[in-house]
Amino acid sequence: MRIRVVSIREEIFTLNPNERLVHLAFRPSNKDIFGLIETCPKIEVIQLPKSYMATVSKSIEMFLQMQRVQLLEGDVWGHRKDINEYFTISSSVIEKIKNMKMEGRPAEEIEKKVSRESKLNPSMVGYILNKEITA
Structure with missing residues (x-):
């Protein structure tokens, strides 16, 4: 992305x-x-x-x-x-978001953890999370 x-x-x-x-x-x-x-x-x-x-x-x-x-x-x-x-948002970050979602983790937890590790803003992580679900 x-x-x-x-x-x-x-x-x-x-x-x-x-x-x-x-x-x-x-x-x-x-x-x-x-x-x-x-x-x-x-x-x-x-x-x-x-x-x-x-x-x-x-x-x-x-x-x-x-x-x-x-x-x-x-x-x-x-x-x-x-x-x-x-x-470029690396594919590893996107995969991590997908995997955490498949594990059933809540969106807030995913946003917090991924944003801390990748330096992406939580709102951008939320956008990716929602985009990947519908894609």
Whole structure:
């Protein structure tokens, strides 16, 4: 699973229209969010750093809900954009999530344990957990 990292607003309009997971490494305006939704109609998740989540307007949150786009808090730890424009969630992490789910562990426990071990935000682990169940 790959997360497209966008570090400047000018990149939004050069994205592949099939992107589903996007991490914005800058403080987006409402216009940036609208542009992202327009450029990537299949988008499922927009991830923002914790410090930027507080600045997202309620109207944008409602707009994203109507578009069925999840707004998640999180970071891409140790990612270097100059090397790769995607942050990759390793298959071993995804397998661990699947295995814990098959063992019957509660979602909260899976999110807590995997996020601690992999440095993924619990909300992203929750997204993967729900995505893998339906996939």
